Amino acid sequence: MAFVTIASSQERVRYAGKPAGKSIKKSFPIEFEFRVSHGFLPITYDFPENILGGTEYCDVNIRTLDYEYANALQYEGNLYSTGSLNLSHSVRVKKWLEVGAVLSYNGSFRNIYSTVDHSVVTTDNRHSFFFTPTIRFAWFTREWVRMYSSVGLGAGVMISDDLRYSNTSLFEKDIQFGPSIQLTGFGISVGKSFFGFAEAGAIGTLGLFTVGMGWRLKPVRKSF
Amino acid sequence: MKKMIFSLVIAVLGLTTTSCILEEGDTPPRETKAGKLIFDYSEQFISANLALADIAIKVNKFSETPADQKNAIEDRFFPQFKPRATGNTWALLNSDYVITTDGKSLETTGAKWRVSQYEGKFIVNIECTGDKQWKLTSQNSQDWQYTGNTDLLVKALLPAKTVGPYLYDYSVDGTCNFMSIHSGNYENSNRINCTVKEPMKFIYRGQQSYFQSYSNFYAAGGKIEMIVNNMSDPEKRDLIIADLSSSVGTNIVNRITFKGITQVW
Numbered sequence: 001m002a003f004v005t006i007a008s009s010q011e012r013v014r015y016a017g018k019p020a021g022k023s024i025k026k027s028f029p030i031e032f033e034f035r036v037s038h039g040f041l042p043i044t045y046d047f048p049e050n051i052l053g054g055t056e057y058c059d060v061n062i063r064t065l066d067y068e069y070a071n072a073l074q075y076e077g078n079l080y081s082t083g084s085l086n087l088s089h090s091v092r093v094k095k096w097l098e099v100g101a102v103l104s105y106n107g108s109f110r111n112i113y114s115t116v117d118h119s120v121v122t123t124d125n126r127h128s129f130f131f132t133p134t135i136r137f138a139w140f141t142r143e144w145v146r147m148y149s150s151v152g153l154g155a156g157v158m159i160s161d162d163l164r165y166s167n168t169s170l171f172e173k174d175i176q177f178g179p180s181i182q183l184t185g186f187g188i189s190v191g192k193s194f195f196g197f198a199e200a201g202a203i204g205t206l207g208l209f210t211v212g213m214g215w216r217l218k219p220v221r222k223s224f
Numbered sequence: 225m226k227k228m229i230f231s232l233v234i235a236v237l238g239l240t241t242t243s244c245i246l247e248e249g250d251t252p253p254r255e256t257k258a259g260k261l262i263f264d265y266s267e268q269f270i271s272a273n274l275a276l277a278d279i280a281i282k283v284n285k286f287s288e289t290p291a292d293q294k295n296a297i298e299d300r301f302f303p304q305f306k307p308r309a310t311g312n313t314w315a316l317l318n319s320d321y322v323i324t325t326d327g328k329s330l331e332t333t334g335a336k337w338r339v340s341q342y343e344g345k346f347i348v349n350i351e352c353t354g355d356k357q358w359k360l361t362s363q364n365s366q367d368w369q370y371t372g373n374t375d376l377l378v379k380a381l382l383p384a385k386t387v388g389p390y391l392y393d394y395s396v397d398g399t400c401n402f403m404s405i406h407s408g409n410y411e412n413s414n415r416i417n418c419t420v421k422e423p424m425k426f427i428y429r430g431q432q433s434y435f436q437s438y439s440n441f442y443a444a445g446g447k448i449e450m451i452v453n454n455m456s457d458p459e460k461r462d463l464i465i466a467d468l469s470s471s472v473g474t475n476i477v478n479r480i481t482f483k484g485i486t487q488v489w
Contacts, residue, residue: 040244065265065369065404066414069452072258079247108246116255116483 031092033100035197035214039084039207042106044128045158045176074121077111084207090136098136102152102182104206105129123161130156130180130205136187146189152182156205182206192216259464259482260489262450266418266466269402271441272367273374274394274426276321276339276348277360278440281380282391283307283314283323284330284337301389330358342367348374356380356392372402381425390428394441397423403455413455422447422469443478445471 083106090100110124134152141147158176185201187210199210254260282301287309289297298306305316307323314323321341328335335352346367351359360376376398384391403415424446447467454460462483470477478489 064406065416066406066412068261069258069414070412072253072261075250075253077249078245079249081244081246083244110249113252115253115257116485118252 035088037212039210041208042084126160128158150184154180156180256482263466374400
């Protein structure tokens with residue numbers, strides 16, 4: 001009897017601060033998530049140049065004889081892009097809220113050819129790295145399907161061959177720092193532990209739309 | 225756990241092998257494009273100098289025309305900017321052309337005139353060296369895009385035109401050199417040296433506003449050699465040859481040779 005009383009008292013002590021008979025509010029089981037994805041048409045620091053006009057071989061705005069001559073000696077090949085290759089990790093702290101970060105790489109590659117013999121005289125390669133802390137808001141959650149929106153703000157760097165005004169393929173490295181911003185209007189993930197996902201209605205350094213896959217892990221809770 | 229990580233790594237590798245063409249490259253231009261460009265600039269530079277001489281020759285004709293025929297000549301050659309004289313100096317009204325004479329007819333051997341434009345920065349000296357033949361010289365003359373020097377021998381090709389806004393086609397011989405006014409002693413600035421190998425025929429291009437400094441003439445015969453000299457590296461020199469000797473009339477055949485390659489433009 002005494003043991004029962006003591007045990008019962010200890011039970012009360014364990015839940016100290018909680019009146020007897022009240023239900024215990026369970027804390028949200030946090031969930032870790034890892035993602036790998038590919039973003040298409042990311043907005044990098046050279047995005048306006050790529051979309052609007054390509055590369056000029058001159059750092060002045062006047063089409064001079066020297067500029068035109070240098071330009072006539074070379075021409076550009078196709079511009080290839082990897083898109084945005086993303087690795088992300090996030091923690092689901094609420095049913096509707098995840099916080100995490102994305103590490104991204106975007107590369108663009110172009111050969112520059114000689115007009116005279118069509119040999120490759122140099123390359124115009126650009127490498128962008130972004131680190132984007134992200135908050136994801138899930139507005140539809142089911143066992144297998146989640147829909148969400150997200151916003152990210154971080155920093156990035158682009159390392160490129162700076163095309164100086166040159167007819168000798170003289171390049172210098174150019175390093176630009178800047179922000180990394182990603183706004184995602186709609187995202188959907190399908191799966192439980194393993195899942196696939198897609199994001200659209202997005203704009204930013206991670207891509208206009210993104211597809212990928214991921215893995216969720218729920219830590220094992222110790223029992224008392 | 226290990227399988228999951230391995231799968232993720234494989235997925236990353238798979239994604240890294242994909243890429244897309246973000247922008248199509250240029251259509252490969254003709255191999256002598258740069259040579260043709262230098263020819264076009266050289267043609268423009270010679271024509272800019274020739275155009276000033278042509279103005280002076282027309283002013284001379286106007287000055288020697290009987291009074292009762294002056295209006296017709298004025299309307300024919302100077303429809304917009306009327307020539308008016310003050311002493312030995314002529315000006316085209318409402319323009320910045322100024323023609324300074326030595327009091328002699330420009331058809332008289334030994335006569336020396338000077339034509340200037342762009343507030344006196346672009347100057348061509350004209351000396352009559354024979355019948356319908358003049359020597360054109362300039363030193364560090366500058367217009368809106370070039371600065372350069374000329375030492376050219378110009379001959380009027382007869383017969384003279386009797387109607388229309390132009391008087392003569394010309395034969396041009398000699399040398400000149402020029403560079404962009406934006407060039408300087410920095411990397412990739414170039415000076416172009418031109419040498420006429422066979423007298424070039426320059427034909428009137430068409431009626432143009434006298435305020436436009438690009439030429440009123442274009443090359444329609446002859447042969448010219450041009451050397452592009454890099455101003456910061458004397459060893460960087462490109463040779464271009466333009467051979468227009470196969471041209472007939474206004475049908476221009478221009479064989480450009482650049483870095484060992486010859487193409488017809």
